[in-house]
Amino acid sequence: MTEAMLDRLRRISIPDRVRPGKPEDRKLLQEWQATGVRFAASGGRLESAYYTALEKLLACIVPMNGSDPILQEGGIYLGCWLESTGTINAELLSRLIPSVSETTYLAFADQQREDGLLPYKLTENGPSFRQIQLVTPLARCVWNHYELHGRDLSFLKTMYQAMSRYDDWIARYRNTRGTGCVEAFSTFDTGHDLSPRFWHVPDTPYRNDAAAFHPDSPVLPFLAPDLTANIYCQRMYLARMAEELGESGAFWRAKAEASLNSLFRYCYDEDDQFFYDRDRNDELVRVQSDVLLRVMACEVGDAELFGNMLRRYLLNTGKFFAKYPFTSMAMDDPRFDPSSSYNSWGGPSNFLSLIRAPHAFEHRHRYVELTWVLQPILSALSKAKRFPQTLSPWTGEEGFTEAYSPSILCLLDYVERLCGIMPIGSDRLWFTGLLPVDMDHGEEVAGNTAYSRTVNGLHYELVNTPDNVTVYREGRVHIQGPAGIRLVTDRSGQLEGVIGMSVRTIEGELRYQGTPIPIRIKGNEMQLYSDGNLKTERDIGIIYPAYR
Secondary structure (H helix, E strand, O other), X not given: OHHHHHHHHHHOOHHHHOOOOOOOHXXXXXXXXXXXXXXXXXXXXHHHHHHHHHHHHHHXXXXXXXXXXXXXXXXXXXXXXXXXXXXXXXXXXXXXXXXXXXXXXXHHHHOOOOOOOXXXXXXXXXXXXXXXXXXXXXXXXXXXXXXXXXXXXXXXXXXXXXXXXXXXXXXXXXXXXXXXXXXXXXXXXXXXXXXXXXXXXXXXXXXXXXXXXXXXXXXXXXXXXXXXXXXXXXXXXXXXXXXXXXXXXXXXXXXXXXXXXXXXXXXXXXXXXXXXXXXXOOOEEOOOEOHHHHHHHOOOOOHHHHHHHHHHHHOEOOOOXXXXXXXXXXXXXXXXXXXXXXXXXXXXXXXXXXHHHHHHHHOOOOHHHHHHHHHHHHHHHHHOOOOOOXXXXXXXXXXXXXXXXXXXXXXXXXXXXXXXXXXXXXXEEEEEOOOOOOOOOOOOOOOOEEEEEEEOOEEEEEEEOOOEEEEEEOOEEEEEEEOOEEXXXXXXXXXXXXXXXXXXXXXXXXXXXXXXXXXXXXXXXXXXXXXXEEEEEEOOOOOOOEOO
């Protein structure tokens, strides 16, 4: 079974599966092929959907105003948005076509306004500065790209300087109430179209000036938890960059701590254990939305806080944990609208939430819980006819628009996290031994799977079956073990540890470089490998779904 999957993987030809649609695509495909990334499945429709996603991804990578190709949002969205395409989308693309990610990041720095404001989007008509539209911290994405691809100090310095100037702009113009929180002046500042969070608030800042809110608004400006968390996280990564560039990071850490204190002082409700906007009248805007997931993805709070958020909200089927999670509004809110037929953050599951979510979980080592999100979404995407912006949280049917890069990248990213080979930081690899589950009507999603990737000149292959995970290095068996685990190695394939990826306690034998090693590992448990033995480093248990 393993050999058959390996043979299927090796016979896959990217040029045979993906048709270039424009002149730039051939070079992009060459870069993809240089990563060695391929995916094979023995059954179901996931393999076909995977290569369709790659072909559609190429259509979202186009030159703009004579530039090298950059990533665009796709669908009806003609351009590159800082809240998505220029941050989280590019962060995922960095593992697959890194040159485009770097060009995309640099395009925002290149178009920065003299006063420090970064454009919220780039289009053929030039940069737009109408609003800020922040979600995923740009500095985190830039840092991860820097670590993955050779630590280019010139790139880092350019982006650091641009983001430093941007931080000055935010502090100058988005703290009118003197609280230290970052203020929302409009709906589009957070990209929350049609969310009840912003009912009775203009969609855009006053007179299309990002530094102004409507003076006649009874509620603006909002002290915004997601914007404040973004700047907190941004400053923490700017501290790392400063130190990498030979400066002190203390200044940035002090500013980050001030942002964090303001976030909890003004936007956190102890009773609800939720983050809310605070309006100009000092009233909390009690709308429970995906703001929570956004704040968590900005690395706010400790493991205990995140665990409480999982129990009470994110894994609660009465709140956000729909059949196809995560909803953009709490399901028990009377304003919740599950319709996915239009661009709405008032209820349906949005793919931008889905690609932002993994960092929130993995940062707190909640690997098993994350798989409960990956599985239904991959099941839905495997049979989707197009790549939409939204999903029905009830049925998984595709909603608004098509050829949307966040959903395209969601499929590619989720496959790699569930059953692929994923580079982490500058020196680590994950080989994950899970299979897509047949979630819907027993319809097969993928069967057995295989995945390959080339790292630092070494070619790795991974084969997953219901019982076993097998890693090949340079064509030879390198590590074998029971299914349901994640193998952690350095880039040369030297085993560093194992993570339990199932609610089951996984027992069996690990064979590493021909030597048998007994293994018994629980879900989310991290065991380190040393001198032929595995020893528990971390065992945080599992937080299970709630029904209340």
